[in-house]
Each structure stands twice: as C-alpha cells, then as structure tokens.
Amino acid sequence: MRALVLDAARRPLRLAELPDPGPGPGQILLRVRACGVCRTDLHIVDGELTEPKLPLVPGHQIVGDVLEAGERFRAGERVGVPWLGWTDGDCQYCRSGRENLCDHARFTGYDVDGGYAELAVADERFCFPLPDEYPDEQAAPLLCAGLIGYRSLRLAGEGEMLGLYGFGASAHIICQVAVAQGRRVFAGTRAGDDETQEFARSLGAVWAGDAAEEPPEELDAVIVFAPVGALVPAALRAVRKGGTVVCAGIHMSDIPSFPYELLWGERVVRSVANLTRLDGDEFLALAPSVPVRTEVEVFPLEQGNEALERLRSGALRGAAVLVI
16 A cells, blocks of 8 residues: 655655555454544654654544444445544543543554555544545544544633634634534634634634734633644633633643733633544534534645645645545
8 A cells, every 4th residue: 555654753754655454353444535634743743742653654534434344334334533543441541431541542643553545444443433414535624623622622611702722723623613602712823814814704703813912802711722832821811710721732832931810810721632432423423513614725645745844834724634
C-alpha cells in the first residue's frame, strides 16, 4: 500500500510503499477513503509530542470501508476511526467512565499507524458508524475536530455567552452547535485576520475580533482551541466571575504568569484530554440534526506535507482532509 511515513520529528513525511497490514484479534481492516489532517498531527511531526512510535503513519480522523469484518461491522460498511484507539478497560479511569484518561491508552496515528495510507487496521470497539448525510471528506473532521470540540463544549458549561479562541477546524464545527443551542458565540482570532473573522460571523458568531483583546461583553466561558498559552490569561480576563476557561488542545505553549485576581472569583481553568466513545456516539448523532456543515480543503495523499504546511501557517479555512 502507499502511505506517508514519519521517520523522525521535524522531517517531511515520506511517501512509501509498505506491506499491506493484516488485522489482529478484535481488529478490522479498512480501505481508507479520507483522513482529516489535525493539529495533533502537526504537533507530532514538529516534535512537540515527543513519544510517537517511529516510523509512523500519522492520521487519526479516518473514514474507511471495512474490507475484513469483525463482530461489530460487516464488510462494506463505512466507519470512522478516532484518536482514541485502545484502552485497557480495567484501570481506575476506565472503570469510572473516564477511558479518555486511561494510563495505558493507545492512540491512532501516534502509538499505532493511522490513516495517511491506502489501508489501515483499527480496534473495532473504538470505531464509529458514520452518518449517511456526510460525504467522506466532510465526515473526517467530525472524528477529532468535532469530537474534541464537543467534549470541550460540554465541559464549558451551559452559559449563553461563549468565546471560541482560535477559529480553525474544531471551532468552526462547535460554533454551529453552540448557535443551534441558542448561545451567543464570540470568536477570537489572530489580530487582523479579517477573512477568518468574516467566516466566523457567517457561521453565526455575534462578534469576531482579536483574541488577545477583551470582547465587547463578559463571557460565561471560553474554549481556547489555539495552542497559544498567552490566550489563557486573555480568556480569564474575558470571563465573568464563576466562568470557565477550557484548554482544548493536546499541546499548548507555556502559559505566562498572571495575577491571581484574574483567577479569583471562582473562575476555573481546565484542560480536555482525548475523548470517550460516549462522546463519539452523542456527537455523531447530534451533528446531522444541527446540521453541522464542515468546510474542508481537500488534498491527495501525495500532498500531505503541503496540507500540514497550510495548517502550520494558519492559511486554512476550516479543516484539511487527505482523500485517498
């Protein structure tokens, strides 16, 4: 099979011919139709997530057809493969409904090969049936940008005034969900990014502006999607007493020191780690009812490095997807 391979951090992915993978017990074999390009992939390639298996086939927003069936899925079914690829099912976190925190978890496109390839294998317990309403390239971003965004939205609470700082793949999906829930969305972007601000307003945001500046009204919560630690104090300045700041990324630059008064007033800062299968079931049932529309920029497999560079530069509108 053809695949893109990471041999070492901070090197371009290499297009290679690899042996076709074979499914083990409990796994299914997939012919990959599309795979989303996630900021987590970029953190892996850039060496900010430091313990991937190498060499590695990245990619964890996989849409594929089942070639070799298991117990849950039949041959020919279309399924989605997310970041969470396996858990032990027995640790204190798994037994308490928090499998996203499993100490022994394995992650797709990090601990096991992912979807930047023509074929992939996955533990079928951690795969999802996909809504028929979404073509392959539009379904792919739902599997991480959508799922992590949905988990972040739940942890942000039910307040009406919601900030989304960093308006990329996750935020453009969750903005639509929040607006459908009757919330008022305030989108924070890079200073002067008029195109992204207009994009946010087109999806229902009532305000879009510089994330480093305070929005025109106090917010109940802010979800920080951008991996920029300096936005955490900015978000704390924006939320009212009792408000919540959710850090949605798996990696973030260092958070600078800030005066205690920004945190005082029972404000909360919390992170989001990975996802659970329940998150996936709930969000993939919800998305068509909103309906969520994913905006994607499509690349062939051979242009995976170009897709990552578009993401790195902040030039993407919505999400990038490799179509195999």
